[in-house]
Amino acid sequence: MIDLLLVLLNLILACSLFSWKRQICEITRQIGEEDRKLRISLSNKYIENLADTINEKNDLEQKTKIQMIQEKEQLQQSIANISHDIRTPLTSIQGYLVLLKSCERKEEQEHYLSIIQAKADYLTELLQIFYDLSLIDREAYILEVEKLDINRIVTDCLIDKYNELKERTPIIKTENAPVWITGNTVVCKRIIENLITNTIRYANDYIEIVIDDNGIYKIKNTTSELKNIDVDMLFQKFYTVDTSRSNGNVGLGLYIVRELLDKIEGGIKGIQYKNNVLTISVYFKLYH
Numbered sequence: 639m640i641d642l643l644l645v646l647l648n649l650i651l652a653c654s655l656f657s658w659k660r661q662i663c664e665i666t667r668q669i670g671e672e673d674r675k676l677r678i679s680l681s682n683k684y685i686e687n688l689a690d691t692i693n694e695k696n697d698l699e700q701k702t703k704i705q706m707i708q709e710k711e712q713l714q715q716s717i718a719n720i721s722h723d724i725r726t727p728l729t730s731i732q733g734y735l736v737l738l739k740s741c742e743r744k745e746e747q748e749h750y751l752s753i754i755q756a757k758a759d760y761l762t763e764l765l766q767i768f769y770d771l772s773l774i775d776r777e778a779y780i781l782e783v784e785k786l787d788i789n790r791i792v793t794d795c796l797i798d799k800y801n802e803l804k805e806r807t808p809i810i811k812t813e814n815a816p817v818w819i820t821g822n823t824v825v826c827k828r829i830i831e832n833l834i835t836n837t838i839r840y841a842n843d844y845i846e847i848v849i850d851d852n853g854i855y856k857i858k859n860t861t862s863e864l865k866n867i868d869v870d871m872l873f874q875k876f877y878t879v880d881t882s883r884s885n886g887n888v889g890l891g892l893y894i895v896r897e898l899l900d901k902i903e904g905g906i907k908g909i910q911y912k913n914n915v916l917t918i919s920v921y922f923k924l925y926h
Contacts, residue, residue, distance in 0.1 A: 723764055727757040767890050770828060774897040781901055785925045786826060787816040789849055795830040796847075802838050808845040819853050819922040821902045826922070829898050832891040833857050833918060840864060840879075840916065853922040854907055862914050869909045872918075895920070 731754050738750045789812050796808065819826070834857070837845055841859035848856040864879055871877045873896040878889035899905050899920055907919035 724761070727761050731757045767894065770894050770898070771890060774894065774901075781822045781825060783820050783822055783902060786819050786821050786823060788819050788826070788853065788855065788922055789813065789817055791823070791826050792830055792847065792849060792855070795827060795834055798831070799834050799838065802835075803845075806838075806841060806843055806845055808847050810847045812849040813851050817849055817851055817853060818925040820925045821904075821922060825898050825902060829895050829920070830855070832895045833920070836891055853924045854919055855922065856907075856917065856919040858915060858917045860915055864911060864916060867911055869911050872909055873906060
């Protein structure tokens with residue numbers, strides 16, 4: 639009887655051990671499958687990352703290609719613009735020279751000569767702009783900087799622009815003491831001249847210039863000619879509100895301002911056009 643019970647117990651134990659073994663094997667199998675799934679998951683994740691990298695590279699190449707096409711189109715447009723801007727006053731000068739030869743009255747001659755002089759001045763200004771542009775585009779263009787009083791530079795520029803200002807007398811708000819900046823005399827004068835020229839071109843009757851002791855130059859003017867203006871584009875190359883370019887604006891003056899400011903560690907502080915008032919603020923590096 640006891641032997642029978644021992645046999646039964648061994649049988650039950652054997653069955654139990656077999657059952658446990660099966661369960662252990664099943665668990666091991668499941669763990670193995672989970673590991674395999676994990677490896678597959680990791681493998682898929684790697685493939686996804688690789689695919690993302692390839693897609694990003696393709697997107698970058700596509701954007702670069704589009705950018706190159708746009709730059710090519712911009713260059714072609716720029717060449718056309720420059721050709722137009724030079725050819726127009728030259729054609730006008732040639733026409734007035736013909737009239738000048740045929741007329742005998744002194745008053746008419748003086749009138750035609752004054753027009754020719756104005757066209758020649760405009761051509762000189764254009765050549766200066768294109769010269770500035772060629773210097774800016776040179777990566778090796780290095781400027782010698784010195785200690786300058788921005789108040790004095792603004793005053794000199796306003797004196798030079800006196801005839802162009804005509805009846806418009808700017809309101810000037812500045813510090814009583816000099817505001818010393820680090821810059822280059824020729825470059826700083828070109829920056830201020832271009833900003834004043836842009837203001838004169840579009841101003842109605844009010845012009846205000848502010849210079850503070852932080853080296854910030856702000857010029858403000860009222861105008862009703864900038865209804866379609868995109869202030870974010872004002873300092874971009876060849877951007878002009880007048881697409882016909884009939885007012886003599888070639889769309890380079892403010893672009894040159896931005897690039898020259900960058901050369902002397904200055905920059906654009908802000909642009910605002912509100913209630914027919916255009917405000918442009920730039921900053922210069924203070925001298926320490």
